[in-house]
Amino acid sequence: MATDYLATLRRWWGYDSFRGIQLDIIRSIGEGRDTLGLMPTGGGKSITFQVPAMAMEGLCLVVTPLIALMKDQVDALHRRGIKATAVHTGLTQDEITKRLDNCIFGGYKFLYVSPERLGSELFQRKLRKMPVSFITVDEAHCISQWGYDFRPAYLDIAAVRRLLPGRPVLALTATATPAVVDDIQERLGFREKNAIRMSFARPNLAYVVRRTDNKEATLLRILQAVPGAAIVYTRSRQHTYDTARWLNQQGIPALHYHAGLTSLDKDLRQRSWQDGETRVIVATNAFGMGIDKPDVRAVVHLDAPDSVEAYFQEAGRAGRDGLPAYAVLLVSGTDRGVLRRRVADTFPPKAFIRQVYDHLAYFFQLPIHTGAGTTFEFDIAEFCRNFKHFPVPVESALQILGRAGYLAYRDEDDNTSRVRFIVTRGELYDIDTSRPEDEAVLGALMRTYGGLFADYVSVDERRIARDAGLSPQETYDTLKRLTYRRILHYVPRRDIPHITYLRPRVDGADVALRPEVYEQLRDLYAARVGAMLRYMEDDAHCRSQQLLAYFGETGAPACGRCDVCVERRRQGQPQAGASADSRAAHDLLDAVRRLCADGRSHPLSDLDRCGLNEEAVRRTLARLAAEGLVLLADDGTVRPAGEE
Helix, strand or coil, X not given: CHHHHHHHHHHHHCCCCCCCCHHHXXXXXXXXXXXXXXXXXXXXXXXXXXXXXXXXXXEEEEECCCHHHHHHHHHXXXXXXXXXXXXXXXXXXXXXXXHHHHHHCCCCCEEEECHHHHHCHHHHHHHCXXXXXXXXXXXXXXXXXXXXXXXXXXXXXXXXXXXXCCCCEEEEECCCCHHHHHXXXXXXXXXXXXXXXXXXXXXXXXXEEEECCCHHHHHHHHHHHCXXXXXXXXXXXXXXXXXXXXXXXXXXXEEEECCCCCHHHHHHHHHHHHCCCCCEEEECCCCCCCCCCCCEEEEEECCCCCCHHHXXXXXXXXXXXXXXXXXXXXXXXXXXXXXXXXXXXXXXXXXXXXXXXXXXXXXXXXXCCCCCCCEEECCHHHHHHHHCCCHHHHHHHHHHHHHCXXXXXXXXXXXXXXXEECCCHHHHHCCCCCCHHHHHXXXXXXXXXXXXXXXXXXXXXXXXXXXXXXXXHHHHHHHHHHHHCCCEEEECCCEXXXXXXXXXXXXXXXXXXXXXXXXXXXXXXXXXXXHHHHHHHCCCCCHHHHHHHHCCCCXXXXXXXXXXXXHHHHCCCCCCCCCHHHHHHHHXXXXXXXXXXXXXXXXXXXXXXXXXXXXXXXXXXXXXXXXXXXXXXXXXXXEECCCC
């Protein structure tokens, strides 16, 4: 069976071997065992379900939270000649039905769905007829209320399992504490506990906490010192814009990114950064999940996330190619208080939550005892203006009301773009299309979509761009120009928040907020914030060891690369908990510095080998050179880095 999996890997992906625990996870799910795979960001999660799915009969059902991620993975599979499809809120009912029917009749190997889709009566009816081989749950920590990113819709996966008796489930996550690991398996109905772990250690990644009273100046110095692509995270949408503009003024190409941008804008910005046209993306936490850019050299946080899990996942987007990279958290004197206040913002008083519930009913003009199953578009800015609320506590109140079962708040419903011809088919042929882009886009529309002269039709700009031989930006500009010319009407997709009432509206005073949806989660959130504060403030222990210990991985050696380890080495102190290899590297670096104290390079034969054999010396010097601590010349000489 292992040989078959390897043959599948070679045939479809072109790799000659598996990495880390990939094969262990593949074998486990291939044997029909419920499996939880814990792999750090960049560990190759997709291989663990795509390879066994291709080696098995039937369809793999993949539950994943992001529509953009679904589309990217489906596109990647199509490029390999593998049949895959996705069902999400951006499709028409006819498109959804057609795709689900094709899954029933064996037209696809992979069906990607959002967790919100699982509860649909249509989906469940079609699912019963599908030849499902196994279920994959990506970002599985979202099913745990004890996790940092709980999403109630994930709880519907247990009901889906009952519709598919005997099919195993593969749960995948890059961030889970021991308590969350147990909770994931319980909530997914594992027949037996079976967690396969990969070390979360990232030996090429240097974790740094930098204290500064001028974060912008420090950010600039970091980007000047570390060449290559970078991500800069901040909490505020406005701050993403201001920081990107300032970096451009300093000569560093940067774009801002946050959830409030249109889907097309997000796509264009992400692609510009992904393709190397833009060096830095300045973003809120809306950016990053599913990003597959291996050569990110630095991730800098201007603001601390509210949990170690979030920080670890975002920082882990640096250095996925295995080369040296940096994850830097900038800390100022006010950050501790700001982080502490997030507990009150995330769990506002119960009286405020009940007030928001009542105000929503006034906003939607919804009478008592009505509204169950009704969905409304929700403009949070208008709501806050009308009722004199601030957006942050309102969003928190909506999340708590969701956990309590009163309503579902979706802040990013991706609606597809739509096009309809304004002119008739006969008039279209008489229109001047001297611009080659106009003709290319009109031709691509006519070839790809039907019904454009009768009604609005959902379209995909990326597909139009490919068919027309244009870039996404050229395609967007052309569609807008054709709209201005009154040839067609183009409605770009946008993210529209929605609120769905899950039960009939009650009086706010009767809203029950049980301890398990308020006090217990508030205390857990406060503990996560406390853990993040300890990481920011603990300058005595290796940063990597601190992070690994949080996820239950104890006994790891000191990394030798973080700010704590570097400072210890500078002061001549041994690394706390350092491995034998780390101590040997430390001793050898000291030997190089002593040998070259005269300011000259020296041949390796002059070097005190610190009790190491020749092979160990060569390997250790290569590691020190990769970390930028020594320079190895072509003539076989060595000297400390940074010394002329």
